Every structure is written in structure tokens, then in C-alpha cells.
Amino acid sequence: MADFIKNTKKFFAKVKQSIKNFFWNIRRILNNGKRRIGKFLDKHNLNFASKFPGWAKALVYLSPALIVLSIFTFWPIINSFALVVYENYNMTSNTITGYTLFGNFITVITDESFIVPASHTGSSAVINTLIIVFISVPISVLLALFISAALNSIKPLKSFFQTIFFLPYVTNTIAIGLVFAYMFKTDGGLINQLLSFVGVDTAGLSWVESGAVYWRSMFVLIFYSIWASLAFKIMVFLTSIQGIDKQYYQAAAIDATPKGRIFTKITVPLISPMIFYILVTSVIGAFKIYNSIVALFGVTGAPSGVDYNLQSIVMYIYQFIDGSNAGSLSVAAAGSLILFAIILVLTLVQMQVSKKRVHY
Amino acid sequence: MELRLENLTKIFTNKTGAETTAVSELDIVIESGTLVGLLGPSGCGKSTTLFMIAGLEKPTGGKIFFGDDDVTKLAPEKRGIGLVFQNYALYPHMTVYNNILFPLENLDVPRTEAIQRVKEMANLVGIGELLDRKPSQLSGGQQQRVAIARALVKKPRVLLLDEPLSNLDARLRLQMREEIKRIQRETGITTIFVTHDQEEAMSISDKMVVLDFGIEQQYASPQSMYNNPDNIFVAKFLGNPPINTFEAEVKKGHLMINEHKFMKFDVPDGLYDVGMRPENFRATEEGFKIAIKDIFHIGRDTMIHFDFNGSNIRALVDSDNIEKGQKFVHLTIKSERVYIFDKKTGEVVNHG
Structure with a gap:
């Protein structure tokens, strides 16, 4: 028996060696071929690769990505700048009645549910989005920082906990949204059951269904978007915290630095480039919020039977995109350009602030 | 402040349960205000010893005393050490000023006094003009000074230095070596200095501990350790060029080399390891005649290679006494500069 095992091992070692030899020889043959081709090209002065400058070669290699990006990103962006100045653009007949510089912007800005809260809804897309951005992003970034610092200091079952906190990232957003909607159900929802358990009267206390007040459904939405975005942030922060040299912590320990000061004075500054990156990307991401609202409240963006709307800017833009009415596509373009401007300004502000606060 | 290690032991256990003894029953008393070099080849447990004194590693056994206080179980921040x-x-994200101020922010020090102390310390180590810079804008030697200032600013009871010069280039190393010695003298702080470089340790230390595989080999002042090594390990570890060692027999009280009587020694007859430092040989008119294998003239000195009992031996002699192409030379060596070691234990047998 022992002999058999020994022989099998020997056999597999042999197989492994011959496979490695095979690939080694293949590489030799290929390299040889390459050298021959190169020699031939050099001889007949045909070697264009060496004649092109480096950047030209780089452009050739980048061209597949550039082509796709131009078709699906750059061209639409240019087009939306064009669309904004069209008056009554009809998509099917491809006709316009004239040009306007600010007409479409004015239509959007004065529209009842974009910036100005509509009289019959009491909410607007921009206000909704700003609330979501300015509440959910700071909370989720801070929370992710604390959780990753705590996770980093856990010793037993470390990877188990890290997996748990990363699970939401690999789960479908819509599915989590449906679970949330179910948890916040008025009758028999988990949250209401918990609340009644601690003695709160939950009869008719609705969160995402008819009768829910604006702030209650907003709370659920913010709670949901924080939770859904937490996993990725924790992962980024945790890896950067683990990359910090242990000696800084040993030095701090010898200097009797309290835990809180170690966190604020060493951990946070040392991972500040990552915090900045997360901050910028999640502000942009939060401004583009769309599917979490759909997951919780459906495409209307509102619980049934309420007088407000939880529409985000992107949802507002989206309703014009079908282009069935003349000029609606231009309105959508104007809305997206406004969103673009808001994000641009905010990112520039963040970059300015980061110059002082971020240590590379 | 006196620092005392009693039976200090550290055993690392890896995942499979195999044990490695990093430090074994170390017994050392470090007098107040002295600079002690902890010397040994890499992996001999010197950094582990230092980290145990700092409190960053927990000893497996034994005790550490600062003065009369038993600090063995004390957390690092409560020991009052600078590392x-x-x-x-x-x-990296703080200026030099903030780096030095950082330890004081955690202590109960009035702000004006803290700033005063930072400035004093910066001037002491010679970086008074660099307080606004970030560490990345400093050279290695300047960073080193900042690190020392940061360790000293809280007026620690003990200063610990973990191979502080190993990242500097050769010239800067010499300079910083003297600088550390000066700072230590001026502050009078008890200092432990870990290094694997014997020359560095010899030049900087008041006393040195030589460790090998976690076991203390000798604890003495550098010069006495050099002249009177306790065992063959210490003799081999100190000195550059290294000591010559070879096998030789003592017959009837005479050390036999190349089948001639070399010198009389009061040791029992038998086979021994013998050590002779290259620079202790003298070329004279009389003396032990040897056949030169090779000569290297290196400025002031001349290195001669020859055979003792089949081992290659190097002697460093004055260039004036050797001529080019010389085939034979007469060498002498003082009997107290000949070290005879027991073959089994490696202990020296002809020195007190």
C-alpha cells in the first residue's frame, strides 16, 4: 500500500515535470519564431513597431476601450449638451422647431417636482437627493471607519466577521430592498414587532406603505442605502488599515496614547487618501441613487396613497427619457447637466478641502 | 535608574506547537546612567529582549526590574520608556514638531512647558531648524535624530534603541554613533542599544552583552571583553579582521604548532582550540619562524597569510618590518594574547 502511494506520487511528479517541460519548450519555440520574424522584418526594413513612438503604440492598445467609451459614454455626453439647446425635439421625426439657450433649464428648474416642492406632493427630487446624500454618506463613512477599526482589532474568528460584514456587497440590491420593504411592513413586519415588543404602539405605524409619513419612509430609505453601501467601504478601509505599519502603533503604545487618539491621530490620517476616495465616490454614487428607491417603493418612488414623493434626481430625469412627448428628451438632458454640475462643484470642493486634510 | 533582568526567558510557540527559545534565562544588571550594547548575530534574541524590556513582548518567564519596581507585567505605556x-x-503625516510633541500630548504637561521641551530636545539633537518639515523631507540621519528626540522628550527612565543605525550609510553611521553617545552623556539616561555590528557596539557602549541563541555569552566592558573573551564565540564575534582559530595540542605544558614548541602554558595536556588575533602578532628578529604563503600590503599594515597546524592564519604587522618577496618571517605574540579554549565547552582555559 505504501509502495503504491509512493509510486503514484512519483508518477504525478513526473507528469508535472513533463507538463512544465512542455510549456517551457513551447515558449522556446514561440520566442524563437518571434526572433526570426523580428530579424526578417529588420532585414527588409518592415519593422513598423519600432518606428512608432511609444504613445502611438499605447493608443493602438487602448483603442478597443476608447472606441467603446466613445460610443457609449462620450457621444451621449456630447449629445446631451446638444439636446439641451433644442426646442421641441421630436425623437421619431428627428425635427426641432428652434434653438434655445436656457429654455430647457428653465423648464426643469421651474418644474414643480424638480427643485421646488410641488404643492400637491410636498417634496422635490433635488431636495430628496440632497437629504439622502448629506445624511447617508457621512453616516456610512463614519460607521464604516469605526466598524473596520473594530474588525481590525478582533483576533478570534477574524475572517468570519470580515466575511459577515462583506456579505451585503455580494447580495443583489433589489433583493435586499425587497427584504427591507418586508421588514418594515406595517402588519407583522420585523421592525414593528420589535417596537411593540419594547412597548411602542405600532397599530397603523407604517414605514413604506400607505400612510407612512415623509420622514419615516425617508428614514427607511437612508437606513437602507447606508446599509447597502457599508460593505464596500468597510472592505476598503479594512485593507488600508491592515496596510499600516505596526511600528506606528507600537510607538503610540509606548507613548501612552489613548485608543481614541490613536484612531483620530494615527489611523485616520494614515488612511486619509482612502477615506477621500471613498467620500468622493460615494457622494457621486449617492447623487445617482436610483435602484434602492425603486427596490423599496417601486417605480413611482412613493408609498401608495401618500401626498409626497421620494423621487431622486435620476428618477426624475428617467421619466422624460422615453421621448414620447416632443422636447421631453431635452428636459432630461437639462436635468442631467444640472446633476453633473452639482456633482462637479461638490467634487471640486472636496478636492480643495482634501489638500489640507489628506496626507499622501 | 538601575535596570535588572532576572532569569528573563522568552519562548515562541508556533502553530504546530514547536517551541523556539528566543531568550534563555538572561540575568543582567544595568547600572544607572550607562549605555549598554546588546550585541549578537541576527536571530540571537537581542531585539526580543529589548521588546520585552519595552513591554511590547510578554516574557515567558523571569522578571524585569526598573530600580526597585517590578515592571514585568506592566503595560508599555506605564513603564516610562523611550524607544x-x-x-x-x-x-509620516505630522511635522517634526508634532512628532516630538506627540508623546507629551498624552502626559499631564502644561502646554508652554511642552513646547519648551520640544524646542530644547530639538536643539539637543541638532534639528532645531527642521521643526516645520515632514519626515519625508528629511534625510536618514535627520529622521534618526527626530526619532531620538521623540523618545527622549517625555524624559523616560530608560532609552531603548533597536538597531538605530542600520538604515544609515557608513559615514553617517559613524557620525550618529558619536552623536548618540553625546546625547546619552548629556542626558545621563540609562540606555540599551541593540546592534549586530560589533564595531558599533564596541565604540558606543560602556558595557556590552553578547548573546547567542538567546543565551548570554559575556557581559563586560568592550575592551575587557575584547582582551579577555570568556569563550570562543565571543572571541570570534569581536574584532575585524576576525580572530584566527585553529586546533592545537598542548604537550607537557607546551603549545605545539607545526610540530614545534610554540609557547609554555599552564594548562592540562590535550587538544584545544586556540585563538590569536591578527593584530597581536609582531614581526621581529627572533621568534617563531613561519613560511609566508601570501602577503597583502594595505597601507599602514601588511597582512601575512601562513599555516598553523593546517589552518590558514592571518597576521597584521607593521609594513616597515616586511619586505616585498620575503619568504620567511619571525613572529612573536604575548602569551596573554593567546586564547586557549576548551574543545567541548568553548570556554577559555588560560584566562582568569
């Missing part, structure tokens, strides 16, 4: 790390561990 300079091998790569300095300066906080």
Missing part, C-alpha cells in the same frame, strides 16, 4: 525603532516609525 527608537529600527526604521524610526515617525508619523
Whole structure:
């Protein structure tokens, strides 16, 4: 028996060696071929690769990505700048009645549910989005920082906990949204059951269904978007915290630095480039919020039977995109350009602030 | 403040349960205000010893005393030590000023006094003009000084230096060596200095401990350790060029070399390891005649290679006494500069 095992091992070692030899020889043959081709090209002065400058070669290699990006990103962006100045653009007949510089912007800005809260809804897309951005992003970034610092200091079952906190990232957003909607159900929802358990009267206390007040459904939405975005942030922060040299912590320990000061004075500054990156990307991401609202409240963006709307800017833009009415596509373009401007300004502000606060 | 290690032991256990003894029953008393070099080849447990004194490693056994206080179980922050790390561990996002101020922010020090102390310390180590810079804008030697200032600013009871010069280039190393010695003298702080470089340890230390595999080999002042090594390990570890060692027999009280009587020694007959330092040989008119195998003239000195009992021996003699192409030379060596070691234990047998 022992002999058999020994022989099998020997056999597999042999197989492994011959496979490695095979690939080694293949590489030799290929390299040889390459050298021959190169020699031939050099001889007949045909070697264009060496004649092109480096950047030209780089452009050739980048061209597949550039082509796709131009078709699906750059061209639409240019087009939306064009669309904004069209008056009554009809998509099917491809006709316009004239040009306007600010007409479409004015239509959007004065529209009842974009910036100005509509009289019959009491909410607007921009206000909704700003609330979501300015509440959910700071909370989720801070929370992710604390959780990753705590996770980093856990010793037993470390990877188990890290997996748990990363699970939401690999789960479908819509599915989590449906679970949330179910948890916040008025009758028999988990949250209401918990609340009644601690003695709160939950009869008719609705969160995402008819009768829910604006702030209650907003709370659920913010709670949901924080939770859904937490996993990725924790992962980024945790890896950067683990990359910090242990000696800084040993030095701090010898200097009797309290835990809180170690966190604020060493951990946070040392991972500040990552915090900045997360901050910028999640502000942009939060401004583009769309599917979490759909997951919780459906495409209307509102619980049934309420007088407000939880529409985000992107949802507002989206309703014009079908282009069935003349000029609606231009309105959508104007809305997206406004969103673009808001994000641009905010990112520039963040970059300015980061110059002082971020240590590379 | 006196620092005392009693039976200090550290055993590392890896995942499979195999044990490695990093430090074994170390018994050392470090007098107040002295600079002690902890010397040994890499992996001999010197950094582990230092980290145990700092409190960053927990000893498996034994005790550590600062003066009369038993600090063995004390957390590092409560021990009142300053530690300079091998790569300095300066906080990269803080200026030099903030780096030095950082330890004081955690202590109960009035702000004006703290600032005063930072400035004093910066001037002491010679970086008074660099307080606004970030560590990345400093040279290695300057970073080193900042690290020392940061360790000293809280007026620690003990200063610990973990291979502080190993990241510097050769010239800067010499300069910083003297600088550390000066700072230590001026502050009068008890200092432990870990290094694997015997020359560095010899030049800087008041006393040195030589460790090998976690076992103390000798604890003495550098010069006496050099002249009177306790065993063959210490003799081999100190000195550059290294000591010559070879096998030789003592017959009837005479050390036999190349089948001739070399010198009389009061040791029992038998086979021994013999050590002779290259620079202790003298070329004279009379003396032990040897056949020169090779000569290297290196400026002031001349290195001669020859055979003793089949081993290649090097002697460093004055260039004036040797001529080019010389085939034979007469060498002498003082009997107290000949070290005879027991073959089994490696202990020296002809020195007190």
C-alpha cells in the first residue's frame, strides 16, 4: 500500500515535470519564431513597431476601450449638451422647431417636482437627493471607519466577521430592498414587532406603505442605502488599515496614547487618501441613487396613497427619457447637466478641502 | 535608574506547537546612567529582549526590574520608556514638531512647558531648524535624530534603541554613533542599544552583552571583553579582521604548532582550540619562524597569510618590518594574547 502511494506520487511528479517541460519548450519555440520574424522584418526594413513612438503604440492598445467609451459614454455626453439647446425635439421625426439657450433649464428648474416642492406632493427630487446624500454618506463613512477599526482589532474568528460584514456587497440590491420593504411592513413586519415588543404602539405605524409619513419612509430609505453601501467601504478601509505599519502603533503604545487618539491621530490620517476616495465616490454614487428607491417603493418612488414623493434626481430625469412627448428628451438632458454640475462643484470642493486634510 | 533582568526567558510557540527559545534565562544588571550594547548575530534574541524590556513582548518567564519596581507585567505605556525603532516609525503625516510633541500630548504637561521641551530636545539633537518639515523631507540621519528626540522628550527612565543605525550609510553611521553617545552623556539616561555590528557596539557602549541563541555569552566592558573573551564565540564575534582559530595540542605544558614548541602554558595536556588575533602578532628578529604563503600590503599594515597546524592564519604587522618577496618571517605574540579554549565547552582555559 505504501509502495503504491509512493509510486503514484512519483508518477504525478513526473507528469508535472513533463507538463512544465512542455510549456517551457513551447515558449522556446514561440520566442524563437518571434526572433526570426523580428530579424526578417529588420532585414527588409518592415519593422513598423519600432518606428512608432511609444504613445502611438499605447493608443493602438487602448483603442478597443476608447472606441467603446466613445460610443457609449462620450457621444451621449456630447449629445446631451446638444439636446439641451433644442426646442421641441421630436425623437421619431428627428425635427426641432428652434434653438434655445436656457429654455430647457428653465423648464426643469421651474418644474414643480424638480427643485421646488410641488404643492400637491410636498417634496422635490433635488431636495430628496440632497437629504439622502448629506445624511447617508457621512453616516456610512463614519460607521464604516469605526466598524473596520473594530474588525481590525478582533483576533478570534477574524475572517468570519470580515466575511459577515462583506456579505451585503455580494447580495443583489433589489433583493435586499425587497427584504427591507418586508421588514418594515406595517402588519407583522420585523421592525414593528420589535417596537411593540419594547412597548411602542405600532397599530397603523407604517414605514413604506400607505400612510407612512415623509420622514419615516425617508428614514427607511437612508437606513437602507447606508446599509447597502457599508460593505464596500468597510472592505476598503479594512485593507488600508491592515496596510499600516505596526511600528506606528507600537510607538503610540509606548507613548501612552489613548485608543481614541490613536484612531483620530494615527489611523485616520494614515488612511486619509482612502477615506477621500471613498467620500468622493460615494457622494457621486449617492447623487445617482436610483435602484434602492425603486427596490423599496417601486417605480413611482412613493408609498401608495401618500401626498409626497421620494423621487431622486435620476428618477426624475428617467421619466422624460422615453421621448414620447416632443422636447421631453431635452428636459432630461437639462436635468442631467444640472446633476453633473452639482456633482462637479461638490467634487471640486472636496478636492480643495482634501489638500489640507489628506496626507499622501 | 538601575535596570535588572532576572532569569528573563522568552519562548515562541508556533502553530504546530514547536517551541523556539528566543531568550534563555538572561540575568543582567544595568547600572544607572550607562549605555549598554546588546550585541549578537541576527536571530540571537537581542531585539526580543529589548521588546520585552519595552513591554511590547510578554516574557515567558523571569522578571524585569526598573530600580526597585517590578515592571514585568506592566503595560508599555506605564513603564516610562523611550524607544527608537529600527526604521524610526515617525508619523509620516505630522511635522517634526508634532512628532516630538506627540508623546507629551498624552502626559499631564502644561502646554508652554511642552513646547519648551520640544524646542530644547530639538536643539539637543541638532534639528532645531527642521521643526516645520515632514519626515519625508528629511534625510536618514535627520529622521534618526527626530526619532531620538521623540523618545527622549517625555524624559523616560530608560532609552531603548533597536538597531538605530542600520538604515544609515557608513559615514553617517559613524557620525550618529558619536552623536548618540553625546546625547546619552548629556542626558545621563540609562540606555540599551541593540546592534549586530560589533564595531558599533564596541565604540558606543560602556558595557556590552553578547548573546547567542538567546543565551548570554559575556557581559563586560568592550575592551575587557575584547582582551579577555570568556569563550570562543565571543572571541570570534569581536574584532575585524576576525580572530584566527585553529586546533592545537598542548604537550607537557607546551603549545605545539607545526610540530614545534610554540609557547609554555599552564594548562592540562590535550587538544584545544586556540585563538590569536591578527593584530597581536609582531614581526621581529627572533621568534617563531613561519613560511609566508601570501602577503597583502594595505597601507599602514601588511597582512601575512601562513599555516598553523593546517589552518590558514592571518597576521597584521607593521609594513616597515616586511619586505616585498620575503619568504620567511619571525613572529612573536604575548602569551596573554593567546586564547586557549576548551574543545567541548568553548570556554577559555588560560584566562582568569
